[in-house]
Structure formats: C-alpha cells, structure tokens
Amino acid sequence: MLVNLIVIFLILFFGLLFSKGSIQKVDCSSNRKIYIRIISLILILQSGLRNVAVGDDTYAYFLMFEEVKTMSWSTIYQSILEFYELGIGKDPGYLVFQKIFQFVIFDYQVFIFIVAMMFFGALGNFIYKNTTRLIDAIIAFVIYAVLFYSFFSITGIRQTIATAATLYGYELIKRKKLIPFLILLILASTIHKSVLIFIPFYFIARIKNPKYLYRVILILFPLLMIFKNNMSDYLRVFGGYEQYEEFEGAGTYTFTAMFLLISIVALWRSEIIVKNNNNAQHFYNAFAIALLFIPLTWINPTTMRIVQYFSIFMLLFIPEIIYSFQVISKKVKAYITRFTIILLILLFLKSNWNRDVSYAFFWQEMRLPENYFIRD
Numbered sequence: 001m002l003v004n005l006i007v008i009f010l011i012l013f014f015g016l017l018f019s020k021g022s023i024q025k026v027d028c029s030s031n032r033k034i035y036i037r038i039i040s041l042i043l044i045l046q047s048g049l050r051n052v053a054v055g056d057d058t059y060a061y062f063l064m065f066e067e068v069k070t071m072s073w074s075t076i077y078q079s080i081l082e083f084y085e086l087g088i089g090k091d092p093g094y095l096v097f098q099k100i101f102q103f104v105i106f107d108y109q110v111f112i113f114i115v116a117m118m119f120f121g122a123l124g125n126f127i128y129k130n131t132t133r134l135i136d137a138i139i140a141f142v143i144y145a146v147l148f149y150s151f152f153s154i155t156g157i158r159q160t161i162a163t164a165a166t167l168y169g170y171e172l173i174k175r176k177k178l179i180p181f182l183i184l185l186i187l188a189s190t191i192h193k194s195v196l197i198f199i200p201f202y203f204i205a206r207i208k209n210p211k212y213l214y215r216v217i218l219i220l221f222p223l224l225m226i227f228k229n230n231m232s233d234y235l236r237v238f239g240g241y242e243q244y245e246e247f248e249g250a251g252t253y254t255f256t257a258m259f260l261l262i263s264i265v266a267l268w269r270s271e272i273i274v275k276n277n278n279n280a281q282h283f284y285n286a287f288a289i290a291l292l293f294i295p296l297t298w299i300n301p302t303t304m305r306i307v308q309y310f311s312i313f314m315l316l317f318i319p320e321i322i323y324s325f326q327v328i329s330k331k332v333k334a335y336i337t338r339f340t341i342i343l344l345i346l347l348f349l350k351s352n353w354n355r356d357v358s359y360a361f362f363w364q365e366m367r368l369p370e371n372y373f374i375r376d
Contacts, residue, residue, distance in 0.1 A: 001352045003359040007046055008145045008345060014038055015138035032134045039141050040124035047120070047153040048113030053366040054359055055154035058112070060372075065108045068098045093190025094158050109362050115157055122164035123152075127315060129171060130279065135337060136319035142341055143315050146348040147255075151308065154359075159305055162192035166309055169198065173205050174279065198309045201289065210284035211270050217288045218263055221295075228295035254351070256294055259311070263287055266317065269324040277320055286313035 018035045052059045068076075076095050082088040101111055127140045144152075152160050165188035172181040181202055188195045207213055217224075224231065266273065266287065274280045290310040296303040322340060326333040360366035 001359075003046065004145060004149055004348070004352075007042060007149075008142060008348070010042055011039055011138065011141045011145060012341070015134065015141075019134050019138075032131065032137055033128060035134060036124045036128050036137055039137075040120045043123075043141075043144075043153065044113070044116045044120045048109075048116035049361050050112070050154055051360040051362050051364060051366045052108070053368045055150075056369055056371060057155050058157075059368055061112075061157050062108050065098055065111060068095060069102060069106065071095070071099070073099070091158060091191055091193060093187070094161075094192075097161070097191060112157065115160060116153075119152060119160050119164045122167040126167040126170065130316045131319065133319070133323070136316075136323070139319045139322065139337070139340065140315035142344050143318060146344045147314070148308070148312065151304075156305070158192040159194065159308075162188045162195040163309065163312070166195060166198045167312075170282075173202050173282070178202060194305050195309065197306055201286065201310070204285050204289065205282045207285055208281065210281045210288065211267070214263075214270075214284045214288045215267065217291045218260075218267065221260070221291060224292065224295045225298070228298055231296060254347070256297075258347075259290065259294060262314070262318065262321070263291060266321050269321055272324040272327055273320050276323060280317075280320055283313050283317040283320065286310040287317060 014035055018031050050058065052062045076092070076099055079089055079095060080092040083090070083092045098111070101114070105111070123144070127137050131137050131140065152163065165184050169181050169184050172178075172184065182199065185195055185199050204213075266284070270284070274284075277283075287310065290307050290313075293303065293307045293310075297307060318340065322333060322336050325336050358366065
C-alpha cells in the first residue's frame with residue numbers, strides 16, 4: 001500500500017508542479033504531454049520492477065514463462081491446433097507472444113517490464129488523446145492508481161495486453177477504421193478471448209444520442225440485478241465464458257454504488273458534458289455497457305474482467321463530469337475537483353487498510369501469496 005500511496009503523491013506533486021499553481025487553466029499540450037510521459041514512466045517502473053510474489057498471479061505467469069522456454073515451435077503449433085480444433089487449452093496467442101520474446105531475451109523480469117511499457121504506453125496515449133486539460137490527466141491517473149492498479153499493474157498479464165489493444169482500438173473507432181480495428185482485436189483475442197466483447201463497441205459507440213441507451217439501462221438496472229443469474233447463464237452458453245460460474249460471496253457494494261452514483265450525476269450533467277466534448281457520447285455508451293455487465297460481478301467476481309474494458313473510460317468520464325460544473329462557477333468546479341481526489345484517496349485507504357497488499361521490488365525478498373500454498 002505504501003508504494004502505491006507514494007505513486008499517488010507523485011501524480012499529484014508533478015501535477016501541481018506542471019500546473020504552476022493554477023489547476024483551473026486550460027494547459028498547453030506540451031506541458032500535458034510531458035506530465036503524462038513522466039507519470040506513465042513512474043507506473044511502468046512500479047509495475048515492471050515488481051517482485052514475482054506481488055499480485056495474485058505474477059508468479060503463475062513466471063512458471064508459464066519458464067515452461068515456454070522448454071517448448072518447441074512444433075509443440076506450440078500443436079497447442080494452437082488443439083485449441084481451435086478441439087477446444088483444449090486457452091489463448092494460444094500468449095504462448096506465441098512469449099516464444100517470440102524469448103528469441104531475444106530469456107529473463108522474465110524484462111518480460112513483465114516490456115508488458116508494462118506496452119500497457120502504460122497505450123494508457124498514456126489514451127489519456128493524452130482524449131483530454132485537453134492538465135487537471136483532467138491528473139484526475140485520470142489518480143483514478144487509475146486507486147481503482148485499476150491492483151489488476152493492470154500487478155496481475156492479469158494476458159488481459160493487460162488485451163486491454164492495451166482496446167485502448168489503441170478506441171482511436172481506430174474515432175477514426176472509423178473498422179478493418180484495422182477488427183484485425184487488432186482478433187489478434188488480441190488470441191491472448192485473452194474476453195477482448196472480443198469490445199468489438200460491438202465499434203458500432204455502439206456511434207449511437208448519436210447515447211442518453212436514450214444510457215437512460216434505459218440505468219432505469220433497468222434493478223431488473224438486471226434481479227435477473228443476473230439468467231444473464232450469467234446466457235454468457236456461459238452463448239458467449240463461451242463457461243468459467244464464470246456462480247461464486248459465493250461475489251459482488252462489491254462499494255464499486256457498484258460508486259458506479260451508479262457516477263452514472264446518475266453524468267445523466268444529470270449530460271447536456272453540458274456532450275456540448276463540451278464531442279466524444280462524450282462514447283463515454284456514455286461505454287458506461288451503459290459497463291452498467292449492463294456489473295450485475296454479473298455479483299455472480300462471479302472474475303466477470304469484472306469484462307466490465308473493465310468499458311469501466312476504464314471512467315478515467316475520461318469523471319474529469320468531464322467535474323468540468324461540467326465550471327458553468328456554475330470555477331470555484332465550485334475547483335472544490336469538486338479537490339473533493340473527488342480526497343474521496344478517491346480515502347477510498348483507497350479504506351479498501352486496502354486491512355488487506356495484504358504487500359509490494360516489493362524484484363531485488364527484495366518477498367513471500368508468495370497464500371493462494372500458492374496448498375492447505376489441508
């Protein structure tokens with residue numbers, strides 16, 4: 001927890017440094033670009049220099065990486081055939097990705113560092129291309145550090161790579177490049193097939209008046225919660241996500257309540273938000289899809305993997321919601337900005353205070369998480 005708190009402090013420190021004491025002004029593009037590069041580098045170092053014992057599955061990926069070293073290309077080719085012809089195994093593209101990397105470097109630590117560069121390069125580009133104000137980038141990075149760090153930075157390597165593809169894919173959506181978008185997502189699906197759920201967003205993002213879809217799903221949300229088991233059955237049978245079985249104790253009140261609160265405030269401020277940002281319709285549509293799938297997280301928490309492809313638009317959406325209050329008063333907007341950042345930090349402290357969220361660099365000693373030990 002301490003390391004991530006330091007990262008949050010650096011996000012705010014460099015933000016204040018680059019804003020030169022005034023977070024109200026529209027900042028020049030060069031300042032924002034340099035700031036995003038610095039914070040992206042810090043996040044790359046935090047993720048890429050982590051010990052293999054950090055996170056729930058970093059060590060499992062290490063064992064997989066070592067196993068691939070002993071595999072021949074013919075064995076990998078056979079694995080690909082078995083997956084597509086017999087349905088044996090999963091995501092064979094990740095085997096190919098590792099094997100290609102091992103042509104150059106055999107070190108796993110370098111591998112996770114490269115993965116961190118891939119993801120945070122995509123995330124930095126995502127934030128830079130879709131913000132115009134420095135304060136928006138600051139808020140986006142704080143949101144990431146509080147809500148998304150525990151997955152993308154320290155676990156889920158395969159989906160981290162797949163999510164990087166969707167972040168670049170969003171730029172292809174804006175430029176109406178369907179074929180490159182499909183090629184990118186299909187290739188990414190060989191690394192983590194859940195990314196296929198992002199393909200319909202190419203068309204959904206184009207809904208010109210997103211408030212209708214957004215409002216309908218928000219109103220129907222209580223019904224979606226009631227019939228979440230039926231939705232889960234459909235996803236398993238027709239979507240090919242058989243691994244998302246019912247899990248006792250699933251669901252998170254804090255995340256669901258927070259998401260609903262953001263959604264309601266966004267609906268209230270929708271006229272101004274859409275007027276301020278031409279791409280805001282994409283944010284509304286992404287949130288609508290996330291709302292649709294959130295009830296599934298109450299069946300099995302791993303379905304959060306699906307939600308995250310769309311909830312990551314929160315990094316862009318929340319700053320736009322806050323900026324919409326500037327029409328009332330710059331002072332009100334500044335107060336809301338500070339309140340949001342403080343609330344996010346308090347949320348981080350609350351959720352991590354009694355959890356074992358240890359962090360160590362690769363040169364330090366660290367005990368493996370409990371999930372690697374067999375209990376009687």
